[in-house]
Amino acid sequence: MALHATVAESGVKTRLVLFGPPGAGKGTQARLLARRFGLRHISTGNLLREAIRKQTPLGIEAGATMREGHLVPDAIVRDLAEEALASRNNDRFMLDGYPRTLQQAQWLTAYLEAKEKPLAAVVFFKLADDKVIDRLSKRRVHRKTGENYHLDHKPPIGIDPALLMQRRDDEPHAIQERLYVYKQQTSPVEEYYRRRGVLIEVDADGSIDEIHTRTVRELRAGAA
Numbered sequence: 001m002a003l004h005a006t007v008a009e010s011g012v013k014t015r016l017v018l019f020g021p022p023g024a025g026k027g028t029q030a031r032l033l034a035r036r037f038g039l040r041h042i043s044t045g046n047l048l049r050e051a052i053r054k055q056t057p058l059g060i061e062a063g064a065t066m067r068e069g070h071l072v073p074d075a076i077v078r079d080l081a082e083e084a085l086a087s088r089n090n091d092r093f094m095l096d097g098y099p100r101t102l103q104q105a106q107w108l109t110a111y112l113e114a115k116e117k118p119l120a121a122v123v124f125f126k127l128a129d130d131k132v133i134d135r136l137s138k139r140r141v142h143r144k145t146g147e148n149y150h151l152d153h154k155p156p157i158g159i160d161p162a163l164l165m166q167r168r169d170d171e172p173h174a175i176q177e178r179l180y181v182y183k184q185q186t187s188p189v190e191e192y193y194r195r196r197g198v199l200i201e202v203d204a205d206g207s208i209d210e211i212h213t214r215t216v217r218e219l220r221a222g223a224a
């Protein structure tokens with residue numbers, strides 16, 4: 001069944017997936033879109049990191065896999081995604097980092113169609129490999145706020161260095177692995193959504209503001 005674009009009263013597409021290689025800026029753009037349009041940000045990566053921090057059974061199971069840059073089993077992330085989607089209204093959300101396999105994409109289609117809330121758009125943030133490596137290796141994360149910084153493009157000026165950390169999976173060997181995993185397992189999801197007519201491509205090379213502007217323009221395109 002074809003998906004139909006849905007447009008909220010604000011004139012912007014709302015039920016969204018943010019898709020693209022690691023380091024394309026999905027998390028950063030999600031924060032901006034969440035603030036601007038009141039969309040709920042659902043990041044399976046953040047949910048997993050939270051589970052690891054709390055050392056829940058799920059966190060303990062997923063931790064080593066994540067550090068190596070591999071994908072956590074579908075069943076685990078599906079439960080996290082389902083719980084997050086089911087917890088509040090299904091009309092204004094952005095999934096960030098989910099789906100990452102064809103199987104996950106198919107599950108999501110079935111889940112949302114059963115609720116008669118199909119995706120409005122999948123925003124594909126396109127970024128070349130060399131830029132991906134630069135973004136990930138220079139990313140730093142604030143321990144308390146979770147805010148992402150980039151040593152050149154968004155320097156953490158005035159922030160106590162002790163509060164900044166590098167994600168374990170942003171270390172060089174894990175970056176290579178994540179790129180490989182993305183190409184092998186995740187990139188087929190792009191074609192899946194293109195065929196369904198919901199894929200929106202955004203050039204993810206540029207400043208945070210430029211990419212945000214491009215994304216908003218695309219999310220408004222075709223809106224009433």
Ligand code: AMP
Nearest residue numbers: 044045066070071072077097098099100
């Ligand atoms: P992210 O913060 O989106 O880059 O995700 C960090 C890591 O969490 C990934 O490298 C995976 O190990 C794991 N992860 C997050 N989302 C998924 C998913 N949808 N499927 C499998 N593993 C995931």
